[in-house]
Amino acid sequence: MELFTKQKLSMMVPMRDGIRLSCDIRFPDGDGPFPVVLERTPYNKALDLLSEEVGRWTSQGYAFVCQDCRGRHESEGVMEPMSQEILDGVDTVDWIARQDFCNGQVVMTGESYCGWTQLAAASTSPSALKAITPCVMNSEAMDSSFTTGGIIDTTPVWWLLLNTNRGQMADPVGDWDSFYKNLPINRLDETLGFEPMPAFREALDPATAVGYRKKREIFQGLETCDVPILLCVGWYDVFASGSMKDAAHLIQQKADCRVIAGPWGHSLATGTTCGDLDFGQGSMLDMKKLRNEFIAHHLKGTPLPTELGKPIHYFLMGSNVWKGADCWPPAESEEQSFFIDSVRSANSLFxxxxxxxxxxxxxxxxxxxxxxxxxxxAIGGAWLSLHAPAGPMDQRPAERRDDVLCYTSDELLEPLDLAGIPRAELFVESSAVDTDFFVRLCEVYPDGRSMLVCDGGMSLRCRNGADRNEPNKPGECHLLRIELASTAIRIMPGHQLRVEITSSCFPRYVRNLNSATHPLEETESDAVIAEQTIHHSTGRPSKIILPVLNVP
Incomplete structure (x- = not known):
């Protein structure tokens, strides 16, 4: 690859509070001024020097600016994940727009945390910001990655440990499955031998965790945002459901928003396989090209690519075809209830x-x-892990356990298309003052494989809201309304639906030790065995409610 000959490295850009953030700038051929593509990253801007995508932008006449986020690598200040990105993003966009090399038009790109920096900046609608293309991220990332119905996801645990210091940290653990068994969870920085990490402690201390997340909410700003947005998500990414909710609301508000949702995890369209399934060559999209074309449309007036003709371009797994929709869930999606039942017992797949x-x-x-x-x-799923694969994987190793209830349909006689947000209504009891319940939706193949479609969960203490903390009274029956992750899939004839119900999914989620102590503060001595009851009588009919497409 040719080295860049027109570039400015490590330019220090002042923010409104006097902190300076470091930028690398690469220029296209010509004298300018140019439209500018901005990426703000915590992952070391210097790595972009070798990126083919930078060359793709400059070859099309864009200048490319990559900036280290506050407190990371060459930038000054202290890293406070997400809370700083609104003002720093706005200040950076405004600074670029005033430079002689910029023609007043700025767009943003990037994936994961670099997607958050885009949404944060766009939430204030800077006049120079003309489009953003956030991938595998959503506006409520702190809620959607931290908790599922109040259950603590381990994604932010490892992310905060590795990404809140100044430099990029090598993996200090290796065996994360064993590492997550160390308790309490909110002192894992000390377990690794670190000094107490303020951002980690604030995020994972029950007394401050809710406030920590609320300080990072930007959805209200996006509601009135006038910046065109292209969201790119994978059905098996931890941020997918939040992205689809963002899209649904923005589209309803008549915002200029487009979505691409495919059969991927946190890495988009890097291969035809996700988890244990191969979705074929038809699942592959040139995501970089589509992002470029979206940006060109808003800066140069070129036509949108055909894939973005409708607001939502989604992949229907199983049929392995792309479909378009004007809203999410699609207008032709109708909810249908499927009830759970048993004669002797539903313990295990047997x-x-x-x-x-x-x-x-x-x-x-x-x-x-x-x-x-x-x-x-935990076996696959919408999991962002350093060591374990995401995606649809065979759940039979878990289903052989008696602490996993399995409810299986008859073989389907015709295709069943699902597109939207499945949800479960469970009537539950527990002997514990607090515990968790998980629901998994699986597709059972004729050869017996039980492939995970999507899942969701809820902590019993959070049954009336994720920010509530209401202990259970043993013997009381509660109706839990559990939302599963967004999905789009065709269940083929001869296949079966299966619903699993259990109380753990480790190490994807922090274990609830069934005590009165908050799960972030529990130690092994708090552990209590819980007796769990799932009701499915005529008076307490537990069920899963599926979004069924009513057209072929």
Missing amino acids: GDGMLSKKPPSGRASDEYQYDPLNPVP
């Missing part, structure tokens, strides 16, 4: 748990024990 449209008529409930010192293993 039980007789049933799933059908008929209301329950068999046994009134199923029971299992949840031992937090012997948790159900």
Whole structure:
């Protein structure tokens, strides 16, 4: 690759509080001024010197600016993840627009945290910001990655440990499965031998965690945002559901928003395989090209690519075709209820748990024990992990356990297309003052494979809201309304639907030790075995509600 001959490195750009952030700038051929592509990153801007994407931008006549976020690498200040990105983003866009090399038009690009920096800047609608293209990120990243119904995801645990110091840290753990068994969770910085890390402590201290997330909320700003947005997500990415909610609301508000949702994890369209399934060459899109064309449309008036003809361009897994929609869930999606039931018991895949449209008529409930010192293993899913694969994976190793209830439909006689947000309504009891419940939706293949489609969960203490903390009274029955992740899939004839219910998914989520102590502060001595009951009588009909497409 040719080295850049027109560039300015390590330019220090002042923010409104006097802190200076370091930028590298690469210029295209010609005298300018140029439209500018900006990427703001915590992952070391110097790495972009070798990026082919930079050359792609400059070859099309754009200047490219890459900036280290505050407190990272060459930039001054202290890294306070996400809270600083609104003002720093606005100040950087305004500074670029005033430079002689800029023609007054700035766009932004980047994935993951670099997607957050775009949404943060756009939430204030800077006049020079003409379009953003955030990938695998959403406006409520702190909520969607930190908690699922109040259950703590381990994604922010490792991210904060590795990314809040100045430099990029090598993996100090290796065996993360074992590492997450160290308790309490909110003192893992000390477990690694670090000095106490303020950002880590604030995010994971129950007394400050809710306020920490609220300080980083930007969705209200996006509601009135007039910056065109292209969101790119993978069905098996931890941020996917939040991205689809962002898109649904923005489109409803008549915002200029487009979405591409495909069969990927946190890495977009890097291959045809995700998890244990191959979705074929038709699943591949040139995401960089589509982002470039979206930006060119808003800066140069060129036509939008055909893939962005409708606001939402989504991949229907199973049929392995791309479809378009004007809203999310699609207008032709209708909710249908599937009830759980059993005759003897639904414990494990060897039980007789049933799933059908008929209301329950068999046994009134199923029971299992949840031992937090012997948790159900996480197998794939919408997981952002340093060491474990995401995606649709065979759940049978978990389903063989008696602490996993399995409810399986008859073989389908015709295709069943799902597109939207599945949700479960469970009538539950627990002997513990607090515990968790997880629901997984799987597709059972004729050869027996039980492939994860999507899942969701809820902490019993958060049954009336993720920010609430209401202990359970053993013996009380509660109706839990659990939202699963957005998905789009065709269940083929001869295949079956399966719903799993259990109380752990480790190490994807922090274990709930079933005590009165907050899960972030629990130690192994707090662990209690919980007796769990899932009701499915005529008076307490637990069910899953699926978004079924009513057209072929």
